[in-house]
Amino acid sequence: MTSTKSPESAHPLEQVLFEVKRTIVGQDVLLERMAVALIADGHLLVEGVPGLAKTLAVRSLAAAIAGSFQRVQFTPDLVPADLVGTRVYHQHSGEFRTELGPVFANLLLADEINRAPAKVQSALLEVMQEHQVTIGRETFKVPEPFLVMATENPIESEGTYPLPEAQVDRFMMKVVVDYPTQAEEQAIVNRALRPPEPPQPMVTAEDLIAMRARAQQVYVDPAIVDYAVRLVSVTRSPATAGLGELERYVTYGASPRASIALVTGARALAFLRGRDYVLPHDLAELALDVLRHRLVLSYEALADDVDADTIITRVLGAVRAPDVVLQNR
Template sequence: MSAAQEHEVAEASATLERALMEVKKVVVGQDVMVERMMMGLLARGHILLEGVPGVAKTLAVRTLADVVGGTFSRLQFTPDLMPGDITGTRVWRASNETFDVELGPIFANLVLADEINRAPAKVQSALLEAMAEKQVSIAGRSHPLPDPFLVLATQNPVESEGVYRLPEAQRDRFLLKIDVPYPTGQEEFTILHRMSVNPPRAEAVLTPADVIRLQKVADGLFVHHSVASYLVNLTIATRSPERYGLPHLLGQIELGVSPRASLGMLAAGRALALLRGRSYVLPSDIAEVASDVMSHRLLLSFDAVADGADPRAIVREVVAAVPQPSVATREDPDGQKAHQQGGHDNGYQHTQQLPTADYRGDHVGP
């Protein structure tokens, strides 16, 4: 990577650090959630936040919207919601004797789908088109959504009445699923101090144009073929766990993750590397995002669901069973930049024979 590209990555990382700090002025704790939301923004991937009421899911999304700038919409999902309530509809104009299209609140850069599992199937179907195709169809015409476009959905795991389970196809459209825990005691004390009177408000650090530029920087981060092979092996291990010494998972996994999970881990790994200030992706980046990318995509067997199996625990087993490629970095004399000994400036030095798969579909795995 050239000096100009390294400078671009360093500048982008510093900008993202300022944005994260601005969000954390308002959101106490929940550092993983905040970082994952920024990853989704960089990777152009929608995010599903799951947690009990009152753990700052909605506040975090609103604050991110303030920091990013652009347009923001909040959709409160209810059982009586109709598709036209979010996508828009045709309206008869008597003065012109014509139908005009009134675009719905989905036409925004950041869309908060609050309590998404309260909406019925028709609404979920309309939202699925918007998430997957970045467009909305109204009266037979397609209307493109703004760029950037990101859906951040929340759901409450403890409610059982008046809610609809998200279909597998829709869960697969979310790049990341983030479990939002309770704050620690010290964090809750800070919440009382900071939010009880005159809560702070985040300032805009980015613009939609800045976000698009940062997304392109993330797209350009280097991914060694061994890292790509490693993440593909992770997805294959969910489909054929016996090949990786996990035969007991055959009775727990009904269907493994799709190739969309591989693409998701690649995009999320690049986003995480940029947030960490690196111009290349490490195997540890892929291992770190694997659970958030794959756990909601696993389809568990009936027996596993009945036994209360945790999809994240299954993914952790898979990550532990699939060996990471052995790589190392070499610092320059100033200790600031990594170089590869073989001539490509990508931060890697081979320490053992690595797989030779690349992006053309070569076979990987044992």
Template sequence: RIQFTPDLLPADITGTRVWRQSSERFDVELGPVFVNFLLADEINRAPAKVQSALLEVMAEKQVSLGGETHEVPRPFLVMATQNPIESEGVYPLPEAQRDRFLMKILIEYPSPAEESEIVLRHGINPPEAERALDTGALLRLQDAADAVSVDHGTLQYAVDLVQATRDPARYGLPDLVEYLSYGASPRATLGLVAAGRALALLRQRSYVVPQDVFDVAPDVLRHRLVLSYESLAQGVGVEHVLARLLSTVPAPHVAGSPPASPPEGDASEWAAG
């Protein structure tokens, strides 16, 4: 876990070269990024220069230090948190940085029952977490997810969803043209397929259906869309854009599986939820 703060330096994350007087040479001190699971806590509290220290390692699973390349251990996973409420003392993540995250998951307020449970547990010693998986088992799960098959129709559905963010009018969404400055990158298509494979595996299937892609699309796409000033001025949020995309872009029907179900209610109701 790395607590991101305004005074953090890139070397505090990736590592640096240290002069050893005893041996009269530079040694490489690897940073805390060389772990299996990295939690970047409140990542938007550090400036963009520090956030960008994660670009190489998230994309290539390696860090370049002192002219040498050092691979991080496998598996390597990065999760980040950010507080969307505070606006002072925070720095927005660059588009290239956001694009490297597979998903953006929104954590809402707890329900009344959940909040009651939080209060009841307050002050009680929390239970110790038990390890559910070792690194070998996680690697095998990743390999199993990669082996999940994707038919051409489902793959084309993922491509169409991403293409619709770049050229909405072509997909029957002319009302979204003024709201989108930039659509999702090809990483989004890769993310839709990868997340769809993982979800299919969790649902105990060896193949992806359009419903899997449909279900992961909001989490995969919401942080990759760049909204225009018109959308901000009119109060149109990314959830509304996603609702329009998912309710308009047609999903193919795959034999043996039902077609992807549309959001409940109209687009505005789904976006508000």
């Protein structure tokens, strides 16, 4: 399969997103964040009620990049072997053979991830971080590019297992998907009345790997790195930015992984928009998605109806963005 748009072009994923939009109505932020995660080699945690096309978005993106797609419905009786694979004894040959699980795909949808027990969570943790799976004494690499998109249902909490903080921190971003507008919902219904056209492959996995290499050449000014570190630091100690009234709401702030995710995500976003340099606006635009799941709030925040987005918005307003001088750019 040859790419219809060279990765050397100014907007390498423009046609991919356009092709996905032929199937998906709205959800612009989700689709853009999925593209950012692919370029930045990250993973997505998505929160939204059922019926908002989360599964269709991942499936369509996989088709548009000529990649493989797998969906796993997480349930309380799921075991790690159902996810990563196991060794199976074949009686006719008298030997064990390794059967690989559904994680061996370019895009993996972990549906309602918080319904699986701790053993399954730890199995997914290895493949998210190391891009490999250990079965018995053998280690198997997952295909590249590799993206895990996990969903959470905010409505039902009965029978769920809270995600360990170590695993939540592995997700580059958490995107909150809202209901479509009335006009978008009318378009959704109209499209449902006729047979859907399957998305056509626009790029290949090799093209995406080449794009990742190009995205790593996007210039990141030292002031941008300092801005990211200052933002994350204030989530741990709001009083340092004159937000002392928020101290009682934050038990633990974001980890250094948040600083890394902010900078690498902003670099991928700049590349996606055809720039070879990062602006402070790129960091500010991704701040909510990168930080909201990394803050551990106190019981006082719950009692006062203060959520992570409110705190992060206050932090963005209190931390001054740098005046970046981009010489020769």
